[in-house]
Amino acid sequence: MRALCSFLILLAAPAAAENSRPAAPAYVHADQPAQDVRYPGVMTLDVDATNVAQRILRVRQVIPVAAPGPLTLRYPEWLPGKHAPRGPIASLAGLAIRADGKPVAWRRDPRDVYAFTVDVPQGASSLDVNFDYLSPTETNQGRVSVTPEMLNLQWETVALYPAGHYTRQIRVRPSVTLPAGWQGVAALDGLSRSGDTLRYGETDFETLVDSPMFAGRNYKAWDLGHSVRLNVFADRPGDLAATAAQIEAHRRMVDQTVKLFGSRHYDRYEFLFALSTELGGIGLEHHRSSENALPRTYFTDWANTASMRSLLPHEFVHSWNGKFRRGADLWTPDYRTPMQNSLLWVYEGQTSYWDFVLAARSGLMPKDVVLGEIAAYAANYRLQPGRAWKPLLDTTNDPVTNARRPLAFRTWQRSEDYYNEGALIWLEADMLIREKSGGRKSLDDFARGFFGVRDGDWGTLTYTLDDVAAALNAVAPHDWAAFLKTRVDEIAKPPLGGIEKSGYRLVFKETPNPYQVSNDARSRTTDLSHSVGITVSASGIISNVVWDGPMFREGVTTATRIVAVNGREFNEADFRSTISTAKDGKSPIELLVKEGPRYRTIRLAYSGGLRYPHLERVGSGPTPLDRVLEPLR
The missing domain is CATH 2.30.42.10 (PDZ domain)
Known part of the structure; x- marks a missing residue:
């Protein structure tokens, strides 16, 4: 009996002991939220971009300091236009900081790996910061932005900035040294060139990040009117052989865009355009420029590149929609503050609508290709089962949750559908405005009233969903808040009402439409989704x-x-x-x-x-959609 009791006590002993229970340690961020206060002094930023063979950019910064003690330097993390924390910090290497020629130790915050804290020595007036940016050499490392023929310099990849200030309050003088004989273009002011070094005038860090550079050995530029220039960099000189008719189509696109909005939010605009099989593809918007990269054959195989030609109008429209006007929860004062993307179906969705409309109005894309593109969007969303569980609004989080990685089952998971499904919502809104106004008003009126205000303003004017609904209501009275919330916030049927009101209907045929022919040729695939x-x-x-x-x-x-x-x-x-x-x-x-x-x-x-989707006319005579695609006079 006594032995049994001892055995039972031993069994119970572990239960009586309390398991270890750690407490969360106190954590203080390396820096405090940004304040709208001027940072003292002017940084210099010098980039040596001559080692294009190894894709290595060497960086030297001089950062003024006002007092001794802790200072946090940040690498840009949350990047405008990417709507996500995409700063390529893994490519930063060789970081060394000095004051008055002596090394200064730095510490990375393990909970905020974009933050580097230093103790500024007594008596120091500036910090010398040196590091290398190791641009990807293969696509499995990230987007290739440097090749032996050209360079896409994004300033946020080659700079640290002092934390605690709005980036518009940090002043900087940038320069870049290019390989011998290269040309470089950026929408920055005050350019002076000495040999192969390009120096720009003093600007603020926000404007610098918003003003990337394209550079290369094979370069040609065209004036497109309205203070817009098309700057093309190519793998080979022959890739620059654009015809007069091709350039004229781009001029009409610019003209139609300015007519649409009735204003300009730039003093000059630089299309930075790479034609390359080596440089990674891109379409990224800025106030006074855009980064664009497409295959080499853009001009030289014009008949087969039609599906590509909505890129430039898309990025140009963003100067109004996305850069000047931006969702209030998306705008941030620095590159640490997380972005919220709840209105990307306006920012990207309406821009996706205007890109094919403007491409058609200008003749940059043939009308039958544009109709095929709309048919493809509609058919894809009618087919998509993912909408049964994931509303369009939740796809605005995809830039953060997925970062455009390949998906196992895209139609079930959904991926950034605020672009093309957003375009269908705005097509429906346009058709509804035309219907309610008897054809006297259209989404063009909304665009001029909402994006076309404050001509010449390059700043950012934020908005909310209520602002969008009110602006639509001023054009054509309707319960626009309910219209938008039903299609964006809720699990809903695909927004095909615009096609139903357009004078066309969605049908399926045994031959691909012209858009799909071009798109399949471009992607070297066959789309048999339907x-x-x-x-x-x-x-x-x-x-x-x-x-x-x-x-x-x-x-x-x-x-x-x-x-x-x-x-x-x-x-x-x-x-x-x-x-x-x-x-x-x-x-x-x-x-x-x-x-x-x-x-x-x-x-x-x-x-x-x-089965391939097509838009088929209903009845005879001009349809509402035909009128949308007609050029403005």
């Missing part, structure tokens, strides 16, 4: 699988490779032909697929034929 439910490359690699589509139900995932179709080696034309033939319900679709090291055979149960 038939077997995949997108596949010329080599048979599947890049997208429609959730609950025919191929999904066969257990297929992205990165699966189709090796053979009905016993013959895969090629896109034969695969399309096989899908079409299977409409009779008797002809098989047998696929040999490779998934990693494994092969298996799929007998695909599908007999719906090829």
Whole structure:
């Protein structure tokens, strides 16, 4: 009995002891929230960009200091236009800080890795800061921004800034040294050139970050009117061979945009445009410039590049929508403060609407290509099952949660749909305004009244959802708040009301529309989303699988490779032909697929034929959508 009691006591002993329970340590941020107070002195920032072979940018900064003691220097984290914490801090290397020639130790905040704190020595008037920016050499490291032929210099990647101040209150004098003989363009003032070093006048850090540079050895520029210049940098001189008609289409695009808004929020505007197979693609907006990169064939294969040509109008429109006018929760005083993206369906969505409208009005894109683009958007969102659980509003968080990484099942997960679905919402708003006003008013009137105010103002004027609804109501009375909230905040059907009111209807045919032909050629894929439910490359690699589509139900995932179709080696034309033939319900679709090291055979149960979206006119005569796409006089 005594032995049994001792045994029971031993069993109970661990339960009686209290488990370890740590307490959260106190944490104080390395710096305090930014204040709208001038930082004393003027920084200098000198970038040596001559080592393009190794993609290494060498940076020297001189940062004035007013007093001894702790000072936090920050690397830009939350970046305008990217709507997310994308500052490439992993590419910063070799950081060394000195005062009066003596090393000054720095400490990175482990909870805020963009913050570096130093103790400024007694008597020091400035800090010398040196580091290297190691630009990606391969795409698996990030976007390639430096090649042996050209450079996309984004100042936020090559600068630290003193914390605690609005970035507009920090003054800086920048310079960059380029490889011998290169030309460089940035929308900065006060340029002077000495040899291959370009020096700019004093500006504020916010404007500097908003004024990137493109530079290269093969360069040509065209005046597009309205104080706008097209600056093109190319891999090879022959890529710059634009025809007079091509440049004239770009001039009309600029003219139509200025007519739309009736104002300008720049003194001059620089399109920075790279034509390259090496430099990473980009479309990024700024007040007085934009960063754009497309394939080399933009001019030289004009007939097959139509689907690319909404990029420049998109970025140009952002000078009004996104840079001048911006959602109140998106604007931040510095690059530490997190951005909130709840109004990106205005910022990006309405811009996506205007990009194809302006491309059509100017002739930059043929009308049939634009109609095909609208059809593709509508069909894709009608197909998309992800809207059953994720409202459009939540996709505005995608820049933060996903950062444009590839997705396993995009149609179920959704990805930044505020762009193209947003465009469909604004198409519907335009059609509704035209209907309610008897054709006297349109979304053009909203654009002029909302984005076109304060001509010449390059600042930022913020807005809320209520402001948007009120501005729409001033154009055409309606319950716009409910209209927008239903389509943005709630789980809802795809916004196809604009097409229903446009004088067109969405139909499916066996041949791709002109937009899809161009887009497939550009991406080197075949989009079969509306038939077997995949997108596949010329080599048979599947890049997208429609959730609950025919191929999904066969257990297929992205990165699966189709090796053979009905016993013959895969090629896109034969695969399309096989899908079409299977409409009779008797002809098989047998696929040999490779998934990693494994092969298996799929007998695909599908007999719906090829299906591609098109917009088909309803009735005769000009339609409301035709009027939208007509040039302004």
